[in-house]
Amino acid sequence: MNDRNKWLMIAVGMGIMLNPLNSSMISVAIARLQNVYQLDFTDVSWIIFSFYIASAVAQPVMGKCSDLFGRRKIFLTGLVIVFVSSMLAPLSPSFSWLIVFRIVQSIGTSMMVAVGMAIVRIYVTEKQAAALSVLAIFLSGAAAIGPFIGGILIHWWDWPSIFIVNIPFVTASFLFAWRTIPKDEPIESTSGEMSIRKWLGLIDTPGILLFTVALVALLIALLSVKSTGYLSTWNLMIGGIGFIALVIFIRHELKTSSPFIPLRTFAKYPAMTWVNVQFMLINILFYSLFFGIPSYLQQVRHVNEFNTGILMLALGLCSLVISPLAGRWIDKSGSRPALIVAAVLMTFGSILIVLLDENSPVVIVILTLAVFGISNGLNGVGMQAALFKSTPKEMIGVASGIFNTSRYLGTILSSLLIGIVMGDTFSAIGFQMLGVILTVLATSLIIMNLRGQRSSESQAV
Structure with a gap:
């Protein structure tokens, strides 16, 4: 493997590790966030729900978007999004705003995971299996040491540090990626020549929205019943919306030519x-x-x-x-x-x-x-x-x-x-x-x- 490919591996590895790192560090921060924002355990759990719901939606969508806009652009844009969200999250005036920045962070990290493996498959042509195994180590290693890193950071610098720690990784990955990931080849049917309606259909926007609404509504209904201890009209209404959205989602996915799932x-x-x-x-x-x-x-x-x-x-x-x-x-x-x-x-x-x-x-x-x-x-x-x-x-x-x-x-x-x-x-x-x-x-x-x-x-x- 030549030097350029080694630096390419480092650039991609540091980018894709941000998703498992941020999803695992939060496990140690839950108790602290619960105390800071005076929340019960059910409410603070949304810091976990939000990240994984956004990742579940964003990764397949960003995989499709990379075919339209190019993998290099998606990867670099993801790094910028993570940088901005990691800077703003510690300034959150409320837990709701923290959830918003957490969702944005999840979308950014998902953009890199969605295209990182593809970048290596395309541009690292020698010892490709070894290269992919190295990326797997970045992914599994980040998830493995995330709670340890999170524990140290929160102990010495409180919960905002688990967001700020992303900054050096993002900066290094961006600099290496800018220099080592080849520019995207021109795409014959670019997004500029494609109507918005056709583009939204290609990524199955209705399916994405229905999936998200169904998942979030059903989660809210179930958690609300547990929190209040009884089944209210509001619980039934939210749960009904989630169930209806789920049924429509299933029917839509079975009929559409480009399904989200x-x-x-x-x-x-x-x-x-x-x-x-x-x-x-x-x-x-x-x-x-x-x-x-x-x-x-x-x-x-x-x-x-x-x-x-x-x-x-x-x-x-x-x-x-x-x-x-x-x-x-x-x-x-x-x-x-x-x-x-x-x-x-x-x-x-x-x-x-x-x-x-x-x-x-x-x-x-x-x-x-x-x-x-x-x-x-x-x-x-x-x-x-x-x-x-x-x-x-x-x-x-x-x-x-x-x-x-x-x-x-x-x-x-x-x-x-x-x-x-x-x-x-x-x-x-x-x-x-x-x-x-x-x-x-x-x-x-x-x-x-x-x-x-x-x-x-x-x-x-």
């Missing part, structure tokens, strides 16, 4: 559909722990942000260490054995959550994080391999987009689950109840994978 693909490729269902469940389990443990440590055990970040390293380091080993195992034995072991580990970790209370030994917390970290490493490689096996080569681009959407939906549902179980205050009893629910979900994953294993064996015979 190609629902017909699920019916056409059932094996791929089950991979996505399983991946969504995995992310519900993982992110319930990922966002739950920091709140448990800070609000139940009264551990400070610095020590919380240190403890969360057990999750990230175990995930990073196991990932390359999982790759070798899966190359030899296929994805199913690794996924079964991962499901067993998640079940064991969920049972450990049930045992945690105000006075549990710290070693149990570390063991819980380590178990989930190992399972995350196995699932990360195993689910990607299962996706490739279940998807025709000509469909891999669409399948990857759906796969990422499943990830974000699982993350959103994990935050919803925590919000519903905890309500106003994060408590040890609520966390134990969450552990019971996670144990049931993890057990269902074991059953799904064992059935898949038997099905594969019978087909082989």
Whole structure:
């Protein structure tokens, strides 16, 4: 790999890492933001919801936009958006404004994730597999060390620092990207020659709006019922709007020629559909722990942000260490054995959550994080391999987009689950109840994978 390509890798890597870094650092900041803005746990959860809803919508949209405007322009524009949002977020006069800047930040980081891999595939022609694996390290590494970095920053410089820390990364990435990413080739059918109506149809604007309205309305309705304790007319109205929007969205996606989420693909490729269902469940389990443990440590055990970040390293380091080993195992034995072991580990970790209370030994917390970290490493490689096996080569681009959407939906549902179980205050009893629910979900994953294993064996015979 020549020097130019190495700098290109660094530029893209520093850009795409901003999405997982910012999505993971916030896990340590939830308790602090709850105190600063005097919010209950349900309300403060929107700092998580907003980021993942925006990412789920923005990434596939920005992938389409890159075909219209060029990948270099999308990448550089994303960096500028992150720079501006990171500067303005610490100045937020209210929590609502912080949510707005968080959404803008999510859109900016999604622009880079959407085109970063494509830039490397196009311009790094030698040792391409190695180059893509390096980008995967940027993504997984940022997510792994995010809580640790967030804990240190908040401990010494308070919550605004988790936004300001983006500035040096954004600046360096922009300078390197400006010099190393080749200029976009002229596009024959440019957006300037395309009518606004045609362009909006191409990215499926109606589908995007319906999806967003349905998701947000249903979340508001569910969380409001939990917060108030009863079903009001307002809850029914908001929930009804969400349900109607969801039904219209499904009908629209089945009819449109350029769907935001190609629902017909699920019916056409059932094996791929089950991979996505399983991946969504995995992310519900993982992110319930990922966002739950920091709140448990800070609000139940009264551990400070610095020590919380240190403890969360057990999750990230175990995930990073196991990932390359999982790759070798899966190359030899296929994805199913690794996924079964991962499901067993998640079940064991969920049972450990049930045992945690105000006075549990710290070693149990570390063991819980380590178990989930190992399972995350196995699932990360195993689910990607299962996706490739279940998807025709000509469909891999669409399948990857759906796969990422499943990830974000699982993350959103994990935050919803925590919000519903905890309500106003994060408590040890609520966390134990969450552990019971996670144990049931993890057990269902074991059953799904064992059935898949038997099905594969019978087909082989």
